[in-house]
Amino acid sequence: MNNFEILRKNVADILQSIPSGVILVAAAKTRNAREVDAAVKAGIHAIGHNYIQEAEQMHPLVTEKAPWHMIGHLQRNKVKKAVELFDMIETMDSLRLAVEVDKHCANANKVMPVLIEINSGKESNKTGVLPENAIELIRQVQTLKHIRVMGLMTMGPRFGNPEDARPYYKITKAIFRKIKEEQIPNVEMKYLSMGMSNSYQIAIEEGANIVRIGTSLFGPR
Numbered sequence: 001m002n003n004f005e006i007l008r009k010n011v012a013d014i015l016q017s018i019p020s021g022v023i024l025v026a027a028a029k030t031r032n033a034r035e036v037d038a039a040v041k042a043g044i045h046a047i048g049h050n051y052i053q054e055a056e057q058m059h060p061l062v063t064e065k066a067p068w069h070m071i072g073h074l075q076r077n078k079v080k081k082a083v084e085l086f087d088m089i090e091t092m093d094s095l096r097l098a099v100e101v102d103k104h105c106a107n108a109n110k111v112m113p114v115l116i117e118i119n120s121g122k123e124s125n126k127t128g129v130l131p132e133n134a135i136e137l138i139r140q141v142q143t144l145k146h147i148r149v150m151g152l153m154t155m156g157p158r159f160g161n162p163e164d165a166r167p168y169y170k171i172t173k174a175i176f177r178k179i180k181e182e183q184i185p186n187v188e189m190k191y192l193s194m195g196m197s198n199s200y201q202i203a204i205e206e207g208a209n210i211v212r213i214g215t216s217l218f219g220p221r
């Protein structure tokens with residue numbers, strides 16, 4: 001099989017292994033537009049990017065239509081571009097960033113769906129809001145007119161035993177449930193984005209309905 005045949009088979013295998021209704025985001029970092037087009041044709045649901053510059057270069061070259069999700073840490077000086085390129089920002093983690101996104105969305109006359117990124121491991125070197133601060137952040141972000149909070153995202157550990165990721169997913173799901181119960185105006189707890197190549201099955205067991213997969217689709221980076 002050539003690389004594109006392998007990619008098509010990988011997409012088919014993963015779609016087979018996840019329940020219908022779970023959104024498969026192809027994590028496209030370091031890949032090229034032909035690979036991303038092939039993945040969309042094969043049935044992935046959304047294209048995930050970590051870096052604005054990479055996304056910007058790829059954007060005109062990708063011809064297949066799918067929603068673009070920002071899944072990497074977003075810097076405030078890149079927000080204007082991000083608002084142009086993306087249909088969802090999965091990595092909202094501060095009010096300062098949200099205010100910037102709101103401003104540029106107002107200028108562009110659009111409303112950006114966002115997920116709040118939870119630092120479920122409470123690691124100081126990781127991005128995301130700490131679990132205990134999530135509700136307060138959401139209460140603040142929901143006042144912004146051009147942002148719509150639609151769920152939560154977390155990273156968890158990328159390598160190691162997939163079971164090691166389960167506690168991180170449980171913590172995030174518990175916050176998801178709690179915020180849903182709060183019924184905060186303008187906040188819809190619809191999407192829970194958790195799980196990568198080595199742990200997406202576990203994430204789905206713990207309630208994920210968005211999984212972000214790179215290696216298991218495209219091969220090693």
Ligand SMILES: *Cc1c(COP(=O)(O)O)cnc(C)c1O
Pocket residue numbers: 027029050071072155158195196197198212213214215216
């Ligand atoms: C790269 C990346 C993924 C996918 O990781 P794989 O292990 O290659 O599946 C998922 N989410 C984020 C935020 C990433 O940066």
